[in-house]
Amino acid sequence: MAATHKSRLHDITIYCLIALVLFVSAAPYVWLVVTSLKVRADIFAIPPIWFFRPTLNNYHVVFIEKGFLFTLRNSIIVALGTTGLSLAVGVPAAYSFSRYKLTGGSHLTFLILFTYMCPPIVLAVPFFVMFTTLGLFDTPLALIIAYTTFNLAFVVWIMKGFFDEVPKSIDQSALVDGCTPFSAFKDVVLPLVAPGMAATSIFCFLASWNEFLYALVLTAHNSRTLPVALPGLVTVRGTFWNEIGAVAVTITILALIFAFIVQKHLVRGLTFGAVKG
């Protein structure tokens, strides 16, 4: 009797703690979404107002009147461009790393890991000098190239893991059946790793979608992406927090949906394949 009572108490404590953790995780974001639906006067109310008449006006103002639609377009171009480029180069490279013995192969994989782990400020300096010299400063292409450095490393490393899981005998029987080595890769092995490749491309997209430092250093006006244009709404004449909320929600909603889709591969992707998840 006493034991069940005690374990009941134990259960209640556990569920309260879980609820607390979830509340702390979600509350600031819920608050952000709420802010993006408020009129300006309600935002500065002290004590804070939690019940109000929601409006979508902030989204209209910031995207249509303040030109954030153009910034959104830049963000999409850069994210899609770098995802495409990284996959086009990275997937075949990953396949070769998985299937062929390369001289110094393991050292090469360490270099790839290092490229990925390197803080962006390290490469931002040489990139700035290079792109200014080449006249690529403030173009989407500059950002695509810069983002491909870390995304390519990511694709090679993660996709190598997925290719390693496909038994080599599958390629060999394809070769016996008369496939060329390239068509064994393209028509036989690639479809088998398609789910992994879809998750990988979502990770690439998100990494460039959220990226800030390179965009801060390598753009001025014409190719600014959403994360770097967003703090621009903080001005000395006053800050439009409801509009910041609207842009911030736009950036994050897409990321949250994508993360939900790849939840199964999330741990693997974000630990660079170190944890299979």
Add this chain to the structure above:
Amino acid sequence: MSGQFIGFGNYWDLMHDSKFWYSAEITLVYVVSVTVAEIILGIAVALLFNRELRARRLLISILMIPMILAPVVVGLMYSFLLNNEFGTLMYYVKQLGFFRESSLFSEPLATQATIVLMDIWEYTSFYALIILAGLHALPRGPYEGARVDGASEWQTFWWITIPTLMPLIVVATILCLIASFKTFDQIYILTGGGPSSATELLSIYAWRINFYYWNMGYGAATVMMIALFTMIVSGALYFVVQRRIKLF
């Protein structure tokens, strides 16, 4: 971009630059406190969620929100929540009796604590997910043996769960060291390195030298020191991961 070759001159200056060393010092404190806190809390949260739960996938998705948000958004969100005049969170903090006279972002220690807490909020769930993946893969056998031998819950945790999870905890720790060392966006937005240079981590220090003072020779030397550190830590990660693959 013109200049004369000065050999290791920039590195020599860097070694005698007290601002660089101060920045290195707070970076070290930041990285260590963030890592220790996030790994310990991560294990705790993982244990909390390691049970049968209704709508489990949805709950995990809610738990994941902070780590998915763009770091810039996190920085802006907290600079508004903690705004001295109209921040919603600040309002409740003031109700508790803190920062009535002064403002949070004018006090070095409070600001440093804030960036650590912000990072804990943002990434603890990530390390919790890693540990959770490990908890799912634990073998059942040792636990049954321990129950037969009459071990307490705490003993089972300390003598079975932790040692079995150790490789995973090491990987999570190294990832956390690297990630917190890289942190830039949130802190740049929230404090800009201030007050004075109390939160100027190496990444922000390097940014300032290069893209604010435009001293790129000296800045390149700074950046090389950062690269060197990353190389050592990611070398450690590589070693651990490779060995794990051979062990299992």
